[in-house]
Amino acid sequence: MSLRIAPTRARDEVPTATVERLPVYLHVLDRLRAGGIATVSSAELAERSGVTSAKLRKDLSHLGSFGTRGVGYDVDFLHRSIADWLGVHEPLGVVIVGLGNLGHALATYRGFAGGGFRVVGLIDVDPDVVGRTVACGDESLTVRPVADLREVAASAQIGVIATPGSAAQDACDRLVAAGVTHLLSFAPRFLAVPPGVEVRAIDVGVELQILAFRQRQAAHEPGAVSA
Amino acid sequence: MSLRIAPTRARDEVPTATVERLPVYLHVLDRLRAGGIATVSSAELAERSGVTSAKLRKDLSHLGSFGTRGVGYDVDFLHRSIADWLGVHEPLGVVIVGLGNLGHALATYRGFAGGGFRVVGLIDVDPDVVGRTVACGDESLTVRPVADLREVAASAQIGVIATPGSAAQDACDRLVAAGVTHLLSFAPRFLAVPPGVEVRAIDVGVELQILAFRQRQAAHEPGAVSA
DNA sequence: TAGATTGTTAATCGATTAACAATC
DNA sequence: TAGATTGTTAATCGATTAACAATC
Structure with a gap:
């Protein structure tokens, strides 16, 4: 070496x-x-x-x-x-809000473990989901209620928003209030945040629209604007 | 008006x-x-x-x-x-390959219905998953085996790859062979495609790394390169 | 040395921004 | 008319590309 x-x-x-x-x-x-x-x-x-x-x-x-x-x-x-x-040496803590299918997929995503991340908290509103355990890499985590968000987020540097669109801004506000300054959002909606907070938004709908445009363009479909 | x-x-x-x-x-x-x-x-x-x-x-x-x-x-x-x-007027057909948590989340995503898309097929390798029905917007679809991919993809203009990374290139190749020219990939891996095929890749790991970098930068953590 | 490949230069290209004339 | 807001211009900024000198 x-x-x-x-x-x-x-x-x-x-x-x-x-x-x-x-x-x-x-x-x-x-x-x-x-x-x-x-x-x-x-x-x-x-x-x-x-x-x-x-x-x-x-x-x-x-x-x-x-x-x-x-x-x-x-x-x-x-x-x-x-x-x-x-700066991948010391892992950052990630809190995931929303544990539907998408949240589960993210929580069990191997990329978290590999690339300098550690899931430190899972939050959901649904009483049926709260209390469940989810295997995040090596360790298992229990889904906790929104009331615990502030406490959980205290040990997180990054927040992931995997809620339905209607709950996204609320989740965002709570994370920001808890001091989380860097957010990854999967909600199909623009999130308003105070200065100093950074959001990276992944909107599947937008990605598909772009792809669809290219597809239609490639197919030479006119699709002109009508009156 | x-x-x-x-x-x-x-x-x-x-x-x-x-x-x-x-x-x-x-x-x-x-x-x-x-x-x-x-x-x-x-x-x-x-x-x-x-x-x-x-x-x-x-x-x-x-x-x-x-x-x-x-x-x-x-x-x-x-x-x-x-x-x-x-050109949102006539909806494009979408085939989803891989019905783990992520695939399920995508299949039931309301954005497909709203924005000029229609899920026309669901494909998975797992015999336990094949045969299940998934509610995609108005209609329900049955998950079909990989052997049916070609047939299903014939009525799709867009392919979504939601498989584990290890199966992504294979899924990609099969979709391309079936004539699908526009792909949305969630696999953490670069997909090789022939000319004329367009791939938009969403890599959560990459997104997180970028966010993590900004977070560490904002925190003024040095994290200098060592010998 | 000859062949290969990096690191850098300079030109090109495309995207953003600020300012404002046009005009409702 | 006065106030407001668009559509466009021109300047700035940043990113990409091709080519090549440096050098292993």
């Missing part, structure tokens, strides 16, 4: 678009490493990540210099460098 | 970024309309959509001219104009 020092740069100089691709590279490197691949070129890594090699090299150049000209990247070293730069 | 003619423009002249925001505007307009609001200004609509008013007006200007200076937009007219431009 090499003892190279990675000459990294400050986080806030790195473009947003680059930051949003780093987890993808990290994931691909993880799989390469698991497959016993020791070295990878920017062309290979880029293709497996779904980007161009120029973009990949440009992205990495914002963090520092990790490769060897004429050779490529040491998979393990590059993985460690990106992971360290992102 | 007005009989205004919307002077729209060709679809392929409209920027990608704009197209990807149109479904959001459409959704907000839908809610405004449901709330009995007849007129809305760009400032109001923009705020509810989470964008600036300048961006909203610029976006709409790519499709045509829908407002009235000094007044704002007629909610119903603007909604209809965007819906028509996107």
Whole structure:
């Protein structure tokens, strides 16, 4: 194992678009490493990540210099460098609000365990759901009532909103009131939050509409605007 | 009801970024309309959509001219104009592969019904899951085995991949072989597809990593790259 | 050395923003 | 008319791309 020092740069100089691709590279490197691949070129890594090699090299150049000209990247070293730069070392606590099918899927999602996360709390309004245990990675958690949200959220850095749309803003408000500043929302609705709180929203309906548009466009269906 | 003619423009002249925001505007307009609001200004609509008013007006200007200076937009007219431009009139068929918790959540998602979609097929490998009926909007569908994928996919324009990551590429290949050209994937893995096939990937792990990075950045935790 | 591949440069491209003329 | 708000312009900003010098 090499003892190279990675000459990294400050986080806030790195473009947003680059930051949003780093987890993808990290994931691909993880799989390469698991497959016993020791070295990878920017062309290979880029293709497996779904980007161009120029973009990949440009992205990495914002963090520092990790490769060897004429050779490529040491998979393990590059993985460690990106992971360290992102700060994956100590896991963040995640609280999930809403344990319908989606919430369950998220709670049992293996990605939480692997990538520096730990589910620390599950909250639901339904008395039939409260009290159930859900296996989250290694440990099991009990679903707790909304009354416990504040207490549970105290040990969480990230909140996940998996409630029906009608309950999303309320869940959001409660999480924010409990001091959670970073939220991942699956609700089909724009969430109003105070300054300093960041929401990433995943709206399946919107994603489908975009895909549908492209599909119709590809099919050359006119679909003109009528009177 | 007005009989205004919307002077729209060709679809392929409209920027990608704009197209990807149109479904959001459409959704907000839908809610405004449901709330009995007849007129809305760009400032109001923009705020509810989470964008600036300048961006909203610029976006709409790519499709045509829908407002009235000094007044704002007629909610119903603007909604209809965007819906028509996107081509929401005739619903697209959706086939969902993988009916774990996530697949179930998607199958019962009301967004499918509302926004010009119709779930036409459910596919799973698990013999225990095959044969079950799932309520998708108005109608109930029976989960069918992978052997039926080709037949089911024939009436679908969009494929949704909700399998575990390890089965995602196989599901993708089968859908593509069946002629489905537009895919929405929830698998934490890059899917290789032939040219002409479009994949939108939603990776919860990646989303969380981005959020986690911002959280750690906001907390001013150094997390420097080590040797 | 010869071949390969990185890291960087500079040009291009697209998206955002602020300001305002047009006009209801 | 006076006030309000759109649609558009032009400037700015950020991201992508191609090409190549550096260097293993």
